[in-house]
Amino acid sequence: NAGVMQNPRHLVRRRGQEARLRCSPMKGHSHVYWYRQLPEEGLKFMVYLQKENIIDESGMPKERFSAEFPKEGPSILRIQQVVRGDSAAYFCASSPGFSLNEKLFFGSGTQLSVL
Amino acid sequence: GQNIDQPTEMTATEGAIVQINCTYQTSGFNGLFWYQQHAGEAPTFLSYNVLDGLEEKGRFSSFLSRSKGYSYLLLKELQMKDSASYLCAVFTGGGNKLTFGTGTQLKVEL
Numbered sequence: 001n002a003g004v005m006q007n008p009r010h011l012v013r014r015r016g017q018e019a020r021l022r023c024s025p026m027k028g029h030s031h032v033y034w035y036r037q038l039p040e041e042g043l044k045f046m047v048y049l050q051k052e053n054i055i056d057e058s059g060m061p062k063e064r065f066s067a068e069f070p071k072e073g074p075s076i077l078r079i080q081q082v083v084r085g086d087s088a089a090y091f092c093a094s095s096p097g098f099s100l101n102e103k104l105f106f107g108s109g110t111q112l113s114v115l
Numbered sequence: 116g117q118n119i120d121q122p123t124e125m126t127a128t129e130g131a132i133v134q135i136n137c138t139y140q141t142s143g144f145n146g147l148f149w150y151q152q153h154a155g156e157a158p159t160f161l162s163y164n165v166l167d168g169l170e171e172k173g174r175f176s177s178f179l180s181r182s183k184g185y186s187y188l189l190l191k192e193l194q195m196k197d198s199a200s201y202l203c204a205v206f207t208g209g210g211n212k213l214t215f216g217t218g219t220q221l222k223v224e225l
Contacts, residue, residue: 004157033213042119042202042217043158056212091157103148104213106157 002027004094004107012113013082021077021110025094032075033093033104034060034067043091049075050097079112087114117141119216121203126222127193135188135219137203145206148213149177149188152200161188161201190221198223
């Protein structure tokens with residue numbers, strides 16, 4: 001009974017490197033969401049994807065950040081040329097996609113630390 | 116813009132009752148969620164309100180007033196394990212975009 005799986009749990013990168021965060025949604029879920037959480041702050045929406053489509057990327061920085069959810073395999077959040085300000089917890093959530101306003105199921109997050 | 120306000124932190128005693136308030140001013144409203152998040156862990160679903168009134172689920176209840184842009188989460192018979200951050204979140208606009216408040220850090224003491 002796997003829930004939303006994220007890996008790695010912790011990721012350390014040096015400034016200028018690339019970070020790849022992976023998210024496998026719950027079985028049967030076709031909608032994926034990425035959120036970022038900074039210390040003492042709330043979860044900030046980044047991007048909402050369905051299989052092979054980006055539905056809403058209004059919360060994602062225009063540069064260096066990209067996301068995909070391919071037909072096969074996990075969703076990937078990619079951060080190029082990381083900077084210290086990218087250090088945060090990145091959470092992925094999924095929902096079935098049957099209707100609007102569905103409950104989101106969250107993964108345990110990836111803690112990204114940029115040195 | 117979207118604005119969701121909740122107190123930053125609260126302290127309560129084991130066995131007591133605590134009410135965590137949330138007010139929101141959003142463009143569009145399609146329902147309000149409460150999530151619980153322990154430090155370093157995934158947020159977990161507690162409750163969902165889309166109509167005015169009280170939803171009760173065991174020790175947890177959630178209330179919504181759409182006309183006032185107001186909700187609260189009520190926790191009864193507090194236990195030490197209830198110490199966590201409680202997140203208020205609103206579905207805004209179309210689709211499934213969930214906007215979160217900054218969370219209320221609840222500390223339960225003996």
